Amino acid sequence: MTGPDRKTFEAAATWYVQFQSQSPTPAEQHAWQQWLNGDPSHQVAWNQMEQLQRSLGALPQDVTRRALSTTQQRRQVLKWMLVLGGSGYLGWSVQNHTSLGNVWADYRTHVGQRRQIELADGTQIDLNTNTAIDVAFDERQRLIRLRDGEVLIHTGKRGEHLPFYVDTRQGRVQALGTRFTVRQLPDSTRVGVLEGRVDLAPGDQPEHHRILTAGESADFDRRNVLTTQRYGDVQEAWRNGQLIVLDARLGDVLDELARYRSGTLHCDQACAGLRVSGTFRLDATDAVLANLKATLPIQVKYFTRYWVSVTRTG
Numbered sequence: 347m348t349g350p351d352r353k354t355f356e357a358a359a360t361w362y363v364q365f366q367s368q369s370p371t372p373a374e375q376h377a378w379q380q381w382l383n384g385d386p387s388h389q390v391a392w393n394q395m396e397q398l399q400r401s402l403g404a405l406p407q408d409v410t411r412r413a414l415s416t417t418q419q420r421r422q423v424l425k426w427m428l429v430l431g432g433s434g435y436l437g438w439s440v441q442n443h444t445s446l447g448n449v450w451a452d453y454r455t456h457v458g459q460r461r462q463i464e465l466a467d468g469t470q471i472d473l474n475t476n477t478a479i480d481v482a483f484d485e486r487q488r489l490i491r492l493r494d495g496e497v498l499i500h501t502g503k504r505g506e507h508l509p510f511y512v513d514t515r516q517g518r519v520q521a522l523g524t525r526f527t528v529r530q531l532p533d534s535t536r537v538g539v540l541e542g543r544v545d546l547a548p549g550d551q552p553e554h555h556r557i558l559t560a561g562e563s564a565d566f567d568r569r570n571v572l573t574t575q576r577y578g579d580v581q582e583a584w585r586n587g588q589l590i591v592l593d594a595r596l597g598d599v600l601d602e603l604a605r606y607r608s609g610t611l612h613c614d615q616a617c618a619g620l621r622v623s624g625t626f627r628l629d630a631t632d633a634v635l636a637n638l639k640a641t642l643p644i645q646v647k648y649f650t651r652y653w654v655s656v657t658r659t660g
Contacts, residue, residue, distance in 0.1 A: 350387040350388070350390050350391040350394075351387075354385075354387050354388060354391045355391045355394070357381065357388070357391070358388065358391035358392050358394070358395050359395065361378050361381070361392075362395045365378075365610065365649075365653060369612040369614065369655040369657075370649065370655075375649060396650070396651075396652055451478035451479060451480055451493050452479060452480045452481050453471075453473060453478070453479050453481070454473070454477065454478040454479070455473045455474070455475060455476060455477045455478075455495070456475075456476065457475055457476045457605075457606065457607065457608045458475055458606045458607060458608070458628075458629065459475060459476075460472065460473065460474060460475065460584070460585070460587070461473045464502075465481060465483070465488075465502065466483060466504070466505075467483070467488060467501075467502035467503075467504040467505040467506075467508075468502025468503055468504045469488070469499065469500065469501050469502035469510070470499070470500045470502070471490070471497050471498070471499050471500075472497065472498040472499075472585050473495065473496075473497055474495055474496035474497065474498075474529075474584050474585075474605075475495065475496075475584075475605050475606050475628075476494065476495050476605065477492075477494060477495025477496055477497060478492075478493040478494050478495060479491060479492055479493060479495075479497060480493065483505075483508075485508075486508065487508055487509050487510075487511060488505060488508050488509070488510045488511070489510075489511045489512075489513065490510075490511070490512045490513070491512075491513045492512055492513065492514045492528055492530050492535075493530075494530050495529070495530060496527060496528065496529035496530070496584075497512075497527065497528055497529075498525075498526075498527045498582055498585055499512065499521065499524075499525070499526055499527070499528070500525045501521045501523065501524060501525070506523070512528050514528065514530050514535040515530065515535070516534055516535040516548060516549055516566055516567050516568050517535065517546070517547050517548045517549035517550075517552070517566060517568060518546075518547045518549070518552070519535070519537055519544055519545070519546055519547075520544060520545040520547070521542070521544055522542055522543040522544060522545060522557075523542045523543075524539060524540075524541055524542025524543060524544055525539075525540045525541040525542065526538060526539045526540060526541075526542070526544050527540070527581070527582060531565070533567060534565045534566060534567045534572070535565065535566055535567075536563065536564075536565045537558060537563065537564060537565075537566070538562075538563035538577035538581055538582075539558045539559060539560050539561065539562055539563070539577060540560060540577070540578075540579070540582065541560050542559075542560060543557055543558065543559050543560070544557070544558050545557050545558075546558065546564060546566050546571050548566050548567060548568050548569050548570055548571065549568045550568040550569050551568075551569050551570070554569065554570050554571060555571070556571040556574075558574065561576060561577055561578065562574050562575070562576070562577055563575045563576070563577035563581070583625075584628060587627060587628050587629050588625055588626065588627065588628060589602055589603065589625070589626045589627075589628055589634075590624075590625050590626075591622055591623060591624060591626075592623050593621050593622075593623055594621065594622050594623070595618060595619055595620070595621065595622070596613065596617055596618055596619070596620040596621070596622050596638070596642065596644075596656075597613050597617075597618030597619065599622050599626075599638075600613045600618075600656060601613075603626070603628075603631050603634060603635075606628045606629070606631055607631045608652055609650075609651070609652025609653055609654070610652065610653055610654065611631075611654050611656070612654065612655045612656065613655075613656045614655070614656070614657045614658065616657065616658035617642070617643075617644050617656060617657060617658035620642055620643075620644070620658075622638070622642070624637075635654065635656070638656075643658060643659050644656055644657065644658055644659060645657050645658075645659050
């Protein structure tokens with residue numbers, strides 16, 4: 347059998363983009379299944395879409411939450427997926443896409459993977475799920491570039507006479523003898539301090555910098571450092587493969603779980619406000635979903651292994 351033609355692959359990509367933007371209705375699910383069963387090439391094309399997602403992880407959060415909101419933006423994402431899926435390999439232009447360019451990072455993790463590295467100065471860095479960093483040490487500075495994801499950094503003693511920086515899309519974080527986390531969000535950077543101090547400097551207005559001390563966390567964008575929050579060991583539980591929550595919104599819990607599994611995990615508004623407490627394993631998200639289903643008035647639907655929808659019952 348010959349492979350799917352462009353029209354078939356475009357149809358598969360259209361279904362994919364549509365379901366990424368919102369959970370399918372029963373009618374849409376039925377129509378998709380009919381299309382899938384209509385020709386063997388349809389299944390081949392769909393398998394390519396899922397293989398692409400397994401290889402690259404889920405679409406970036408800023409794409410799935412914002413970029414699929416208009417017809418024009420959805421067409422852009424569709425074009426991007428057609429180029430990648432249709433070509434069968436990643437070309438040099440992939441580096442122009444923020445998350446796809448991560449394949450060239452010095453160190454990286456895939457969705458659901460965690461990793462610890464030690465640098466030449468003794469600095470230990472834990473990389474959380476779907477994270478990518480570059481390391482640039484020279485005679486003037488020790489610099490980490492956080493491309494995507496989240497890191498826990500314990501700065502090393504060797505070379506401590508050199509300043510230690512973490513650059514993100516929003517600005518610069520300077521470590522002042524410390525242990526801290528940095529997370530790249532779609533439109534901001536989140537920093538939490540476990541030991542010592544850090545200095546946050548927004549990229550466009552570095553004079554608006556702020557120093558955080560142990561037990562504090564803050565987000566910052568390119569102009570300002572936002573409200574300071576409390577921060578503690580619970581927030582770094584991911585290092586041990588755990589998500590610990592106390593009276594949290596179900597929608598927020600599912601957003602966190604979604605970071606550790608490939609595909610789409612959709613939560614409707616009717617159940618997003620349900621309250622959840624517990625300790626959950628990040629390497630067993632299907633088991634976590636089953637446990638939530640058993641204790642909350644929700645239904646968990648698996649359209650495919652990579653397509654899960656959570657809705658309220660009753």
